[in-house]
Amino acid sequence: MFVGHYAASLAAKAIEPRAPLWTYVIGAQLIDIGWGGLIMAGVEKVRIDPTLPGSSLDLYHMPYTHSLPAVVLWSLAGALAVRFVLRLPVRAAVFVGLAVFSHWILDLLVHRPDLELWFGDGKVGFGLWNYPVPEQAVEIGLLALGAAAWAWLRGRAGQSLWPVLAFLALLVAVQIAAMLPPLGGDPVSMGGSAIAVYLVVGLAAWAADRRKAA
Numbered sequence: 001m002f003v004g005h006y007a008a009s010l011a012a013k014a015i016e017p018r019a020p021l022w023t024y025v026i027g028a029q030l031i032d033i034g035w036g037g038l039i040m041a042g043v044e045k046v047r048i049d050p051t052l053p054g055s056s057l058d059l060y061h062m063p064y065t066h067s068l069p070a071v072v073l074w075s076l077a078g079a080l081a082v083r084f085v086l087r088l089p090v091r092a093a094v095f096v097g098l099a100v101f102s103h104w105i106l107d108l109l110v111h112r113p114d115l116e117l118w119f120g121d122g123k124v125g126f127g128l129w130n131y132p133v134p135e136q137a138v139e140i141g142l143l144a145l146g147a148a149a150w151a152w153l154r155g156r157a158g159q160s161l162w163p164v165l166a167f168l169a170l171l172v173a174v175q176i177a178a179m180l181p182p183l184g185g186d187p188v189s190m191g192g193s194a195i196a197v198y199l200v201v202g203l204a205a206w207a208a209d210r211r212k213a214a
């Protein structure tokens with residue numbers, strides 16, 4: 001699951017527009033940004049197995065970012081950060097927290113059993129990655145729904161739809177790049193390129209959602 005996570009960001013923006021889009025976009029990938037850092041540090045582990053269908057990632061150790069209790073803590077941290085650092089309204093902070101948590105629910109659909117229900121225990125995952133075509137269809141379908149909700153919100157507010165189209169075009173390009181075989185199988189290049197992509201998409205979300213000062 002990659003661009004599908006942004007469906008949650010766009011849906012959250014449509015339901016609670018008082019949080020800037022970039023907080024939902026970074027939020028929906030927050031635990032993968034943490035994963036990139038911990039992979040680079042050698043704390044969490046991944047290996048490439050080219051024989052695997054769909055995603056070639058064998059994510060055999062990621063208790064601090066992708067276990068259920070860890071995601072609850074990341075979600076709380078995200079909500080508290082936007083509440084107290086960005087001073088967002090409570091409801092907006094709750095929705096940012098939900099966007100962080102949505103990552104785990106969507107990962108649960110596609111991952112092979114590598115998501116722990118407790119630290120180091122009870123790995124789950126419905127394994128849609130084993131069926132690459134339906135997996136892509138689910139991701140793109142979810143993203144289309146989220147984008148439609150966001151476009152509806154902007155249309156109702158009398159805002160331009162160009163940012164929606166530009167943001168989607170970027171995500172499609174990123175998704176195509178993500179389907180190519182990884183450039184390097186070493187943890188530093190995998191974690192580093194993941195973080196770089198998530199930050200670029202976050203920056204694009206900031207640009208797409210910017211309001212001109214009156």
Ligand SMILES: [Zn+2]
Nearest residue numbers: 031032103107
């Ligand atoms: Zn993930």
